[in-house]
Amino acid sequence: MTVDVERALAEVLPAEAVITDPDVLAAHRRDQAEWASSGMPRVLVRPASTSEVQAVLRVATALRVPVVPRGAGSGLSGGANASDGCIVLSLMRMNRILEVDRRGMLAVVQPGALNGAVKAAAAEQGLWYAPDPASWEFSSIGGNLATNAGGLCCVKYGVTGDAVLGLEAVLADGTVVRTGGRTVKNVAGYDLTRLFIGSEGTLGVLTEATLRLRPRPPKATTLVAAFPTLVSAGTAVCDIMERSRPSVLELMDRTTVRAVESWKPMGLDVTAEALLIARSDAGGVQGEEELALMVAACERAGATSVMSTADEAEGELLMGARRFAFPALEQRGATLLDDVGVPVVRIPELLAAVERIAQKHGVLIGTFGHAGDGNMHPTVVFDRKDPEAQARAKDAFDDILHAALALGGTITGEHGVGSLKRGFLGAQLGPETLRLHLAIKGALDPLGLLNPGKVL
Template sequence: MSETDLVRALAAVLPPESLVTDADVLEAHRRDQAQWAPAGVPRVLVRPASTAEVQAALRVASALRVPVVPRGAGSGLSGGANAVDGCIVLSLARMNRVLEVDRRGMFAVVQPGALNAAVKAAAAEQGLWYAPDPASWEFSSIGGNLATNAGGLCCVKYGVTGDAVLGLEAVLADGSVVRTGGRTMKNSAGYGLTRLFVGSEGTLGVITEATLKLRPRPPKATTLVASFPTLVGAGVAVTEIMASVRPSLLELMDRATVRAVESFGSMGLDVDAAALLLARSDAGGGQGVEELARMAAACEAAGATFVAQSADEAEGELLMQARRLAYPALEKQGATLLDDVGVPLSRIADLLAAVEQIASERGVLIGTFGHAGDGNMHPTVVFDRNDAVALERARAAFDDILRAALALGGTITGEHGVGALKRPFLGEQLGHGGLRLHHAIKGALDPLGILNPGKVF
């Protein structure tokens, strides 16, 4: 089948504005932010404006057996939205409306192209809050958040994206539409199909609508910062905090990350500390005061050399800015390979120590930061992109980190997804039986294997 045949078939069922063949535009839609993941060359870009147009495109793709790569805002970090040769890239960017916000029912109905920030803003207009907050919340789409089951800073208390999903509309590979879940807070009717689609990275269906759980806006948060002379001490503090309170945020940065942030923009951080811990309570009132006191006591007992609290919102945001600058600051040091692993809370210190050892053995700079409260860390390998040997060492270190996480009873991805970048390691985590079950589910929903091939497994 020629490219002309495919375009002609799509043009017969789609309006002209939904179909793009311009080479420069196709190039811009070849990959996400995982620059080191493989990316092919698409034949055509489809930009549907409705569920019906998604159906039409998938019916053509099924009839002609052409692979389809769903795409959100392109902010992914695992190559999950990277094109494969000869594919249709299906961009959901035009389906970007917040369709409904029900204040009394405490839910929102949104299209997949709506930005996380837009959903938060729409909820705020009704005095409500959409909790999931990946670092990319200002520019990532809800569809992408759903595809990877994105987390974020506040997920330690409020859960990841999947915890905020009540129901979905999705188009299957053959063009049929399914609806899962609903608008109720509890729903035990049938299999948990909503959870099946969340985190499936576009391999089972194309999500075209989501019903999301909203919450009351939490009180203003109180912030704590603590410096530790050892990684073990910081790890102990994390486990003790999580055993006694539920912070709204608990983040960690290691020495390499702190130094990168301080170099990026002088903020008065302790560059000699082995680790910096940032915590918040949004319980409000006396409960918030008590939670901060417990967290401070846990840090001091674990050997923190500096502990400070602040109820001042501006000061707290300044401390949070240091954490949000972690990745941009490391990017200033050179090219980066951003990892995303999770370990049990009791093994955080072991992971940090393993990363330090890997950095030493491979001769690379690795800055580690992340969501300590749920054991999800982001070791970031920094290297010279113009040095082939340095790139080889960086990739080896990246793989070493994945193996270290698995050896500690952890996972190869906490929130970024498997995509193409970590596909070789999924079998090590799932085992033969788990991988076989994945293939069976994929075969049932996408028997021709056209949806996002080469991703996840």
């Protein structure tokens, strides 16, 4: 069977696009989710065009071989992890920015294009691509689409799906479909664009995206406030969101702040229990008023210090501190990164629950995230060499998911379900909605070949 698959793929793809080297296969068997299981792929393919993706899927369907689509491998839920004997379909050779339409304010890109490259191409035309996951410098647009990635600016500008006008996708049998278009409004038929976004490669392979661009926002003013408790910081978040619309509103707890300051010293207040980093990009008088509202909200919540800067370099330094949060925690041990979302008004309750969970299991949890939209990343840090510590970390991770659901939230805000949280999806969706998901999957991928073992 192995020979048949390799031979069939070699007949429809250039020689350099079919890889069987064991070391290369091992390097493409998983994403960044350390705890998510992964198998060994049979072969890696690197198509360079939509027609080559079609050819791969036709072979896979004919021979009944599972296919795992893959972008840059920067995912955090096991969504790109291989299953034993599968075809890993890497889209990173399809990395062209096909068009940037300045007047139409859109870009047409292939899935392997990096988020940062799209931002740069838009900037050359005086425009801005808003979605900005923390991995924007190295994550691919295809991966961002697969998980409906968020980021720091989504509190004001929305997640990846809010910047997508249309898609091209290849279905499991090799059929090419196009959804949406180039218009901002489009309600002709079902919203298939939204269906594919966030589907984590289980419904089709995305091969092209038409993305909405925006005018560059004015230069931002950045605020940082220190708080004596996590709950008081959460209270400030609720107040800020009730009165204004910041372009960024991020939270870091004491554990995270200390980890960042230890790894990348920048003068952060390591005595505070929490820091809030907020930005206004409204500009002019409106920006000044928005900043004043945020300062007042922090003071009402009991902030021990509040400072702001209009200096772009200082602002970027503070934003860098937030972007360093996860890698800084990784310096302290193995990590289990959670990605939960709750209604903004329930952030204080979530933060309190995380503190209780850390105490209950005797584990270190660094909490940071996109406080402005309720999407937080409690990160359990543990000794990977200690089996008991691993077990306690896993129990804490699961308890955080249960806590989010109990607060009317979600098990994932932006990283996706993948294989890591597959067992929790039913608890969030309920049996009827889960059956609807399975029916959609069955209609588009009747043989179950696309990214098996993920999401559902």
